[in-house]
Amino acid sequence: MTDLALGRPVGPDTRTVPGPRRRLIGLAVALAVLLGLLVASMMIGSTAIPPTVVWDALFHPSKDIDQFAVRDFRLPRTVVGLVVGMALGVSGALIQALTRNPLADAGILGLNAGASFAVTVAVGLLGIRDIQGYMWFAFGGALIVTLTVLVLGSTRRGQSPVMMVLAGLCVGSVLMGAGSALQLTNPDAFDVMRSWDAGSIVSRPLDLLWPTLPFFAIALVLAFAVSGPLNAMALGDELAVAQGVRLVRTRIIAIIALTLLAGGATAIAGPIGFVGLMVPHVARWIVGPDQRWIFAYSALLAPILLLSSDILGRVVMRPGEIPVGIVTAFVGAPVLIALVRQKKASGL
Amino acid sequence: MTTTHPRRRRAALTAAILSAALVLTACGSSDDSSDTSSDKTAAKTDETHTVKAGNGDIKVPNAPKRVVTIGNTDLPFIDMGGKPVGVTGVEESELSLLPEDQRATYEKATDLGDEVDLEKVASLKPDLILVQIPDAEFKKIEKQLEAIAPTAFWGLDTEWRTLADSIADAGNVKDALDSQKADYEARIAEMKQKYAGLIKNTKFVNLDRYSSSDPGTFVIADIGCVEIAQEDIGLNFPKAAAGADPLAYTSLPFEQLTKLSKYNVITYPADAKGQPTEAFAPVVQTNTWKELSTVKSGDALGVFCPGNNSYGAVLRYLASLDTALASLPAAKQ
Structure with missing residues (x-):
């Protein structure tokens, strides 16, 4: 397997890529930060609950009212934040590698539009009001649209990243328009979609999450399985084929993985922007262009961004809260701009 | 007290905006035709009187026969026994709370839709039009409406009792209003006396959750029916500081x-049978x-609030509140 980090010339404007030891240390640091945020997410909330109560809520459960608040509200949003964050981060890295486009995210293949349209149909036409009901519509919508884009973006010579992006933008635009039309004529759908479109991990019970975990697990395995071939494809299709990479198979596996990851995450939390776009950039800046490391870092950095944004959203407007989808944009945009202005290593 | 339901306000707003273009073309006929319409209207009724409205002193027929209601005037007018010939769109969630006879009256009237069709309004040949929509939207259709029939308009900030008085005066339903008022005063006096102990010693909080609320959130509601309980009966509910936004504007996780x-009694929205409303159900399930x-x-x-913009609806709220309060252990002592 080609290690692109070693294969690329180091010019005066290019960062020196850290070696495996430093990458591992960085990964360990990211893991420690993530663990710290998981604890913080359990401790910090709209109300002040003593750490001892949080501890007891998890390990010595009783019917104390504060314990219920920890178990029923903080624990699910923490777990959901972790899983959704990992899914968004890896899917973002996958789609950027697949399309060789550093500005790509799940939205570029029409995935968010597909999920959003399906939820609008579920709410507006079928009268489904709870997330347990319309989550699967979102998942289905994302899957169908991605498959459609895959077909539309295929040529006789296989899948073309440019064609897929164009097909995704076209299908996404059509569905966005149709969804908006439905929402404007249906107040119920408008109300639900207003909340859903903001992107939130609140009030997503763990029962909602469990059925999606197998999909996420399979998708993560698939993503890491194609990370090596994606490294070779970054050099160009001809060179990748010369190295024995099967382009069609790699692209199809990558699309299946990113659809399951991004579709599942969007179905649970709504379209949370910026995470899938920004985190792979940061990962690439830290570890260089090796997709294996980018995927690993993205899997940790994305939940870090999501959980820290969620915690911030709980405290800045106390006793109210700001949906995490709004905070990620406010937190992520300045960081990404600063990185892009300083470094050139995030190019694909 | 502002009494306009947010969704109806939005519907009225949309109605006015979307109808504006139609109005400009549909009512783009010459001034001559407008004058003719006014003449016809005047010819229908011999006697008139003047009512004070948001758009000035309006001369209206003493006994209007064909009333069109636009925006938030339809249900209060029907509540006072009025029988409009044309009404604007009211959502099913609101219609379902009406007594059967009032719903029948509403459904018998011509539906002008959310997007008020001014051609349809004109075709009904009304002798009075009652309007409560946002001021800016009324300005856009004011002249067209006045060309059709005498038009009395009230802004959304009009207090509900004032609106009821004005609608009754304009729509010739004052007798019914007087009867409702008497019932209301009697009920308030009775409850004040009956629950004097609760008024003095009990800390209440009123919760709500709307169909548009974000998942996992509720509000401490200090607007709506609870204002009656707070201001007229004197029950001790939390209220926003002077000059601050209502507490209900802040969604709480x-x-x-x-x-x-810390509160002694919680009130929450319920249907007519006392069950939590669909929007509030996620709260009671936690x-x-x-x-x-x-x-x-x-x-x-659980307290049933069918509306707080007419005496009939408020009386039904008070009946529900009375039943609920009577069930409190403190009230039985």
């Missing part, structure tokens, strides 16, 4: 339910709610 233990001491002691009361 479910975690904040743990802080409700373990936190179930373990609240107030809930466990039976001091959480």
Whole structure:
């Protein structure tokens, strides 16, 4: 397997890529930060609950009212934040590698539009009001649209990243328009979609999450399985084929993985922007262009961004809260701009 | 007290905006035709009187026969026994709360839709038009409406009692209003006396949740029916500081339910049978709610609020509140 980090010339404007030891240390640091945020997410909330109560809520459960608040509200949003964050981060890295486009995210293949349209149909036409009901519509919508884009973006010579992006933008635009039309004529759908479109991990019970975990697990395995071939494809299709990479198979596996990851995450939390776009950039800046490391870092950095944004959203407007989808944009945009202005290593 | 339902306000707003273009073309006929319309209207009724409205002193027929109601005037007018010939769109969630006879009256009238069709309004040949929509939107259609029939308009900031008085005066339903007012005053006086102890010693909090609320959130509601309980009966509900936004404007995460233990009594929105409304049901399903001491002691009361913009609706609210309060252990002592 080609290690692109070693294969690329180091010019005066290019960062020196850290070696495996430093990458591992960085990964360990990211893991420690993530663990710290998981604890913080359990401790910090709209109300002040003593750490001892949080501890007891998890390990010595009783019917104390504060314990219920920890178990029923903080624990699910923490777990959901972790899983959704990992899914968004890896899917973002996958789609950027697949399309060789550093500005790509799940939205570029029409995935968010597909999920959003399906939820609008579920709410507006079928009268489904709870997330347990319309989550699967979102998942289905994302899957169908991605498959459609895959077909539309295929040529006789296989899948073309440019064609897929164009097909995704076209299908996404059509569905966005149709969804908006439905929402404007249906107040119920408008109300639900207003909340859903903001992107939130609140009030997503763990029962909602469990059925999606197998999909996420399979998708993560698939993503890491194609990370090596994606490294070779970054050099160009001809060179990748010369190295024995099967382009069609790699692209199809990558699309299946990113659809399951991004579709599942969007179905649970709504379209949370910026995470899938920004985190792979940061990962690439830290570890260089090796997709294996980018995927690993993205899997940790994305939940870090999501959980820290969620915690911030709980405290800045106390006793109210700001949906995490709004905070990620406010937190992520300045960081990404600063990185892009300083470094050139995030190019694909 | 501002009494306009947000969704109806939005519907009225949309109606006015979308109809504006239609109005400009549909009512783009010459001034001559407008004058003719006014002449016809004047010819219908011999006697008139003047009512004070948001758009000035309006001369209206003493006994209007064909009234069109636009925006938030339709249900209050029907509540006072009025029988409009044309009404604007009211959502099913609101219609379902009406008594059967009022719903029948509403459905018998011509539906002008959310997007008020001014051609349809004109075709009904009304002798009076009653309007409550946002000021800016009324300005856009004011002249067209006045060309069709005398038009009395009130802004959304009009207090509901003032609106009722004005509608009754303009729509010739004052007798019914006087009867409702008498019932209302009697009920308030009775409840003040009956619950004097609760008024003095009990800390209430009124919760709500709307169909548009974000998942996992509720509000401490200090607007709506609870204002009657607070201001007219004197029950001690939390209220926003002077000059601040109403408490109901801040969505609170479910975690904040743990802080409700400091109140003696919780009221929450219920349907006519006393069951939590569909929008509020997620709150009562939480373990936190179930373990609240107030809930466990039976001091959480579902109260039916069919509306707070007409005396009939408010009387039904008071009846529900009375029944709920009577069930409190403190009230039985």
